[in-house]
Amino acid sequence: METVKEKKTTSKNKKTIKISGAEAIIHCLLAEGVDLIYGYPGGAIMPVYDELYKFQDKLTHILTRHEQGATHAAQGYARVSGKVGVAMATSGPGATNLVTGLADAQIDSTPMVCITGQVPRHLLGTDAFQETDIIGISTPVTKWNYQVTKAEEIPEILAKAFYIARSGRPGPVLVDITKNAQFEEFDFSYEACVGVRSYNPFPKIDTAKVEAAAALINSAKKPLIVFGQGVILGKAEKELKAVIEKTGVPAAWTILGVAALDSEHPLNVGMVGMHGNYAPNVLTNECDVLIAIGMRFDDRVTGNLDSYAKQAKIIHFDIDPAEINKNVPTDVAVLGNAKDSLEALLPLLNDNKHTNWHNKFKDMYQVEYDTVIKKDIKPTKEKLTMGEVIEQVNLASQNSAVIVSDVGQHQMIACRYAKFNQTKSNITSGGLGTMGFALPAAIGAKMGAMDREVVAVIGDGGYQMTIQELGVIFQHNVPVKIIVLNNDHLGMVRQWQELFFDKRYASTVMVNPDFVKIAEGYHIKSKRVSERSELKSTIEEMLASKDPYFLEVKVEKEDNVFPMIPSGASVSDVRLK
Amino acid sequence: MENNWYTISVYSENNVGLLNRISGIFLKRHINIEALNVSKSEINSVSKFTIVVNTTEQWVINIVGQIEKQVEVIKAYYHCDDDIIYQESALFKIKSDLLFDEREIQNIIKENNSQIVTVARDFFVLSKSGKRDEINKMHDQLEPYGIMQFVRSGRIAVSKAEMRISSLLEEFQHN
Ligand SMILES: Cc1ncc(C[n+]2csc(CCOP(=O)(O)OP(=O)(O)O)c2C)c(N)n1
Numbered sequence: 001m002e003t004v005k006e007k008k009t010t011s012k013n014k015k016t017i018k019i020s021g022a023e024a025i026i027h028c029l030l031a032e033g034v035d036l037i038y039g040y041p042g043g044a045i046m047p048v049y050d051e052l053y054k055f056q057d058k059l060t061h062i063l064t065r066h067e068q069g070a071t072h073a074a075q076g077y078a079r080v081s082g083k084v085g086v087a088m089a090t091s092g093p094g095a096t097n098l099v100t101g102l103a104d105a106q107i108d109s110t111p112m113v114c115i116t117g118q119v120p121r122h123l124l125g126t127d128a129f130q131e132t133d134i135i136g137i138s139t140p141v142t143k144w145n146y147q148v149t150k151a152e153e154i155p156e157i158l159a160k161a162f163y164i165a166r167s168g169r170p171g172p173v174l175v176d177i178t179k180n181a182q183f184e185e186f187d188f189s190y191e192a193c194v195g196v197r198s199y200n201p202f203p204k205i206d207t208a209k210v211e212a213a214a215a216l217i218n219s220a221k222k223p224l225i226v227f228g229q230g231v232i233l234g235k236a237e238k239e240l241k242a243v244i245e246k247t248g249v250p251a252a253w254t255i256l257g258v259a260a261l262d263s264e265h266p267l268n269v270g271m272v273g274m275h276g277n278y279a280p281n282v283l284t285n286e287c288d289v290l291i292a293i294g295m296r297f298d299d300r301v302t303g304n305l306d307s308y309a310k311q312a313k314i315i316h317f318d319i320d321p322a323e324i325n326k327n328v329p330t331d332v333a334v335l336g337n338a339k340d341s342l343e344a345l346l347p348l349l350n351d352n353k354h355t356n357w358h359n360k361f362k363d364m365y366q367v368e369y370d371t372v373i374k375k376d377i378k379p380t381k382e383k384l385t386m387g388e389v390i391e392q393v394n395l396a397s398q399n400s401a402v403i404v405s406d407v408g409q410h411q412m413i414a415c416r417y418a419k420f421n422q423t424k425s426n427i428t429s430g431g432l433g434t435m436g437f438a439l440p441a442a443i444g445a446k447m448g449a450m451d452r453e454v455v456a457v458i459g460d461g462g463y464q465m466t467i468q469e470l471g472v473i474f475q476h477n478v479p480v481k482i483i484v485l486n487n488d489h490l491g492m493v494r495q496w497q498e499l500f501f502d503k504r505y506a507s508t509v510m511v512n513p514d515f516v517k518i519a520e521g522y523h524i525k526s527k528r529v530s531e532r533s534e535l536k537s538t539i540e541e542m543l544a545s546k547d548p549y550f551l552e553v554k555v556e557k558e559d560n561v562f563p564m565i566p567s568g569a570s571v572s573d574v575r576l577k
Numbered sequence: 578m579e580n581n582w583y584t585i586s587v588y589s590e591n592n593v594g595l596l597n598r599i600s601g602i603f604l605k606r607h608i609n610i611e612a613l614n615v616s617k618s619e620i621n622s623v624s625k626f627t628i629v630v631n632t633t634e635q636w637v638i639n640i641v642g643q644i645e646k647q648v649e650v651i652k653a654y655y656h657c658d659d660d661i662i663y664q665e666s667a668l669f670k671i672k673s674d675l676l677f678d679e680r681e682i683q684n685i686i687k688e689n690n691s692q693i694v695t696v697a698r699d700f701f702v703l704s705k706s707g708k709r710d711e712i713n714k715m716h717d718q719l720e721p722y723g724i725m726q727f728v729r730s731g732r733i734a735v736s737k738a739e740m741r742i743s744s745l746l747e748e749f750q751h752n
Contacts, residue, residue, distance in 0.1 A: 135594055140601045144648045145594070164648055197746065198590050198651040322642035 016189045021151030022047035022182040025115065026055050028158040031190045034086050036077065036447060038062045038070035040097075042090025044130060045117030047182035062447070062476065065468035067094050069440035071101020072466070075110045076444030079427045080402055080452070082235075084111040084165050085444065091117045092130030095176070096137065100434055102172045103141040107431030108256060109233060111170035113161050120180040121149045134176050143171030151184035155191070163193035168201025169320045170233060203321065203335040205344055212332045213291075213315045214348035220289035220313075222357045223249045224280065226272055226301075229256035229430075230294015230318060234338035237261070237423045240293065243342055248353040250361050252280035254295045255415050256430040263399060263419035269361045273301040274565050275412040278372075278574055279364035281565065284309050285572040286360075293317045294338045297327040298431065307570035317341045371576045372562050377417060383556035384532060386413040386485045392539040393455055393483075394419045401453040401543075402427060402445050406438035406462035409491040412561045414457045424449075436465030442480045443472055453481070453543060460486040460512050467518065473548045474522040481542050482524075482550045484515055487557045495560045519550035526550035578633040582611075584656045584663060584734050585641060587626035588618060588742050590649040599626060599650075602643045608632050612665065614731030620742055623651065629732045652745055656736055663734035667712045668694065669703040669719055670726035676701050679722060689715040700725055 019027070025048050029037065039061060041049045052061050064070040067089045074085030085105075089098055095116040105112045119128040135147050144164045146157050154177065161173040217223055231240050237260045244251045244261070250269040251261060261268050270277030272284065284290065290312040295301070302308040305327060316323075316330040317338055324333040334341050376387030390413060393401060399419040404427040405411040411428055420426060427445050429437040442456035463484050473480060494508040519526035525547055529538050535553070542549045563574045589595055596615065603610055611629045618625035630637065637655045644653040673696065675682050686693065686703060689711070694702040705715050712729060 136597060139594065139597050140605070147593075196648060199648045320646065322639075322646045324642075326639055326642070 016187040018185050019188045020047065020051075020183060020185050021154050021177070022051045024151065024154045024186070024188045025158065025177070025182070026051045026059060027188060028155055028190060029086065030055075030058060031192065032084070032158070032162045034059065034084070036060045036062065037086040037088055038064050038073040038444070039088030040064060040067050040070060040090065040094055042094050042117065042130070044091035044119060044179050045088065045094070045115075045182075047179065048088070048115070048117070061088075062443075062472060064440060065471045066466065067097030068100050068436065069466050069469045069472070071098050071105070071112065071114065072434075072437050072440035073444035073447075073469075073472075074112050075101060075105050075108075076404060076427055076441030077448035078110050078112055078444075079441075079448075080424050080445045081448035082424065083448070084113055084162055086113050086115070088115045089117070090130070091119055091134070092132050095134040096132055098174070099137060099141060100432075102138055102174065104429050104432040104434045104437065105172035106141045106143065108429065109170050109229065110172065111165040112172040113158075113165050114172065114174045116174065116176045117182070118147065118176045118178045121178045122180070124149070124178065134174065138174045141172070142174050145174040145176070147176040147178070148181050149178045151181045152186040154181065155188065156193075159191060159193040160196060164196065164199065202337065203319065205336040205340050206334065207344065209332055209334045210341065210344045211348060213317075213334055214345055216289050216313055216315055216332060217247060217249070217291060218350045222287045223247070223289040223291060223354070224283060224287035225249050225251040225291045225293060226254065226280070226284075226295055227251060227257045227260060227293040228254040228295025230338050231257060231260040232423055234294060234319065236294070236338035236342050239339055239342035239346065241265070242346055243349065246346065246351055247349050248355075248358065249291065250280075250354070250358055252277070254298070254301055254430070255428060256426070257295060258415060259420040259423050259425040262421050264421070267358070270365070271416060272571075273298075274303070274567070275416065275561050275563065277365070277416070278368035278563050278576065279361040281563070281571045281574045282364060283360060285311065285570070287312050289313045289315065291315045291317075293342070294319075296323045299327070302327065303565045303569055303571045303573075307572070368563065368576065376413070381556075384530065384535065384553060385559060386410050386555050387417050388532075389483060389485060389535065389539070389553050389555070390414055390417040390457070392536055393543075396540045396543045397453050397455070401425070401455045402449065404428065404438050404442040404445050404454060404456045406456075406458040407433045407435045407492075408459040408462060409487070409495060409559070409561045410457055410459045410485040412492075435459075435462035438462065439466045439482065440469045440472075442482070443469060443478050446478050446480045455481045455483060457483050457485065459491060460484055460488065460510055460515075461490045463515070470519065470522040470524060474524055477547065479546060479548050481545070481548070484550075484552045485555050486512065486515065486552055487555050487559070488512060489557060491559075492561070494558070498558070498560065500566070515552045516550070524548050524550050526552070528552045528554065530554035578635055580631050580633055582629065582631055582658055583634075583637045584658070584661055584732060585626070585628040585630065585637065585644070585653060586656070586734065586736065586740070587628070587644055587653045588620070588651040588740070589624050589626065589647075590651070591617075591622060591624045592649050595647065595649050598647050599628075599644055602640055603630070606636065606640065608636065608640070612731040614733055616733070618742070620746070623742065627732055627734050652740070652742060654736070654740060656734070660738065661734040661736050663708070663732050664706050665709055665712060665730050665732050666704060666706040667716070667727065667729040669705070669716070669724055670700050671703065671719065671722065671724060673697065673699055673701050675722050682719075682722060685715065685718045689718075691715060
């Protein structure tokens with residue numbers, strides 16, 4: 001947002017030059033500060049690729065092995081860097097392969113711009129070769145989309161695309177550009193977008209609402225904060241911490257909010273939701289004031305709405321008006337960017353400790369530790385657990401790694417046990433739950449933060465959904481660390497079958513290939529561990545490596561993730577076994 | 578919560594594809610659009626959608642929120658029937674001989690304040706504007722005589738309360 005404002009001044013001295021639409025696209029990307037894009041070429045986008053060839057010293061293009069991989073890589077890049085991720089594809093099958101990544105970015109509010117080629121304008125609507133209505137297809141899964149059919153529209157539309165993708169509640173935007181528009185020449189000039197008439201991404205903070213929120217918080221005896229990714233997207237980590245420390249309110253997080261607050265912070269009371277921690281789930285139904293910050297009361301968080309925090313007054317801080325009262329009726333709603341809202345709130349809050357209330361969380365944590373956590377991270381049985389692998393990563397990385405997780409049991413274990421001491425460190429597919437997300441997202445995450453250690457944690461199922469992206473890791477020597485937690489099952493589905501379908505394991509047993517050989521086929525250093533005695537040293541070796549590294553850990557085949565709120569049950573009915 | 582009739586007014590930029598976006602919001606929640614009309618509005622280059630649905634107030638509030646969230650939508654409102662002045666129009670195509678042979682038809686036309694739009698050799702066409710039940714009533718009266726074709730338009734509505742679109746647009750621009 002700030003960058004756009006800065007650019008507004010520089011764009012005053014605008015020069016025009018006659019160039020092709022394809023070249024204009026590159027200039028627009030450069031003007032938006034893009035230096036890295038992911039994609040896959042094809043007939044309808046070839047003029048742009050030809051320009052990319054000429055501009056390769058300024059703009060790096062990473063050839064993923066599938067367009068879905070390009071979107072997830074762009075998402076991973078965006079989520080760690082805070083910048084807009086860019087993916088590019090040709091028309092037809094190239095464009096449709098972007099859809100999963102768009103849907104994932106839409107529900108997880110990830111800023112992304114996708115550019116697709118399209119058949120020439122005169123062929124639109126004729127079922128031409130590789131024509132698909134990608135505008136129609138992508139409409140429900142984009143924040144905004146647009147089809148460009150004339151070269152001169154390119155600068156304005158791309159400027160608008162970036163502005164919309166990153167402003168307000170961020171999201172994915174798709175711009176479809178016909179081939180004739182890529183060839184046509186026109187007088188190019190670029191002006192960054194600073195506003196769209198009908199679009200009001202920055203709601204003004206209503207001070208009366210902030211005061212009402214402060215009064216409620218100050219009068220609360222048992223307040224609970226639940227924060228989500230809105231804190232990270234709004235760059236409000238510091239303000240969140242200040243609010244927590246001043247008021248002494250225990251703070252729990254959603255799966256996408258996690259890294260906004262240091263895992264070791266004494267007031268950090270863990271994760272809410274289906275596989276969240278025992279205390280914050282149960283005590284949601286005991287708190288007197290629930291303060292939701294940048295989270296959207298997803299059904300995986302709330303369980304049955306009829307029995308969710310009924311006793312509590314609800315305060316909701318969010319930037320998106322459509323989220324207010326969508327699932328949970330609020331007593332006070334503060335619209336706006338989390339940073340601004342919390343900044344306004346802080347001086348109105350009283351110092352407090354809430355020691356007795358906080359002790360309740362500690363006691364319940366102890367119960368969870370004794371029945372669940374200890375078995376997961378310090379197991380005594382022979383077979384390796386997913387939890388102890390994550391614990392070793394914490395130790396070896398001193399809680400400073402970016403953890404990119406896929407979807408399934410390992411994801412829940414990774415989010416429950418991974419420790420973070422920096423923001424933007426937990427990259428996972430929260431809202432869509434997209435298997436196949438982690439490997440390409442880890443590539444993007446690493447490229448978005450080369451100075452950070454990036455560890456992908458993936459199940460044997462999801463790994464095989466985008467395993468081809470090992471090709472990118474090999475070709476560009478991207479030093480990501482990949483851990484496949486192999487239980488020879490589609491573990492999470494198997495768990496549900498065990499618990500709710502009388503152990504009828506329909507299509508969840510996996511006969512897997514030799515993953516180590518596959519990684520070696522891509523010339524990636526790799527190792528398999530199935531003994532506890534080798535685990536610690538191998539993970540240390542992996543993290544010490546300057547190169548990409550693949551590690552397969554053979555874990556217990558039929559472990560379950562607990563605690564668990566069965567779907568449709570109340571948050572207080574959380575099961576510990 | 579009980580179902581009710583709601584009219585949703587949406588002021589938006591006049592853009593290709595927005596109808597798709599808006600109708601998708603109803604589709605996702607499995608709500609049938611009972612009537613839909615899109616036209617220019619009182620403001621230059623701003624379009625207005627008028628959408629009629631039968632649903633609960635909670636859902637209509639959520640839907641209006643989702644509609645308003647679309648980048649090209651300026652503002653969306655919902656109204657109960659009492660909050661608006663509204664009309665629909667209908668055309669009835671009827672065999673010509675009925676107009677001359679059936680006395681009662683003449684009465685129906687008069688009673689309903691309906692107009693004869695055209696009279697051809699084989700058929701004549703009646704038009705009627707009004708509330709939905711008024712049109713329904715006329716339809717029921719004509720039905721026994723045989724209706725060759727019938728069509729009814731989407732609802733058009735203006736609110737009794739002011740909709741401050743122009744000042745809103747100004748506010749946006751100064752933000
Ligand atoms: C693309 C996609 N297809 C199907 C699912 C449904 N699903 C959720 S978890 C899961 C099993 C994941 O198995 P695996 O990747 O081996 O991880 P594990 O649960 O064993 O850790 C499946 C099939 C999904 N989330 N995404």
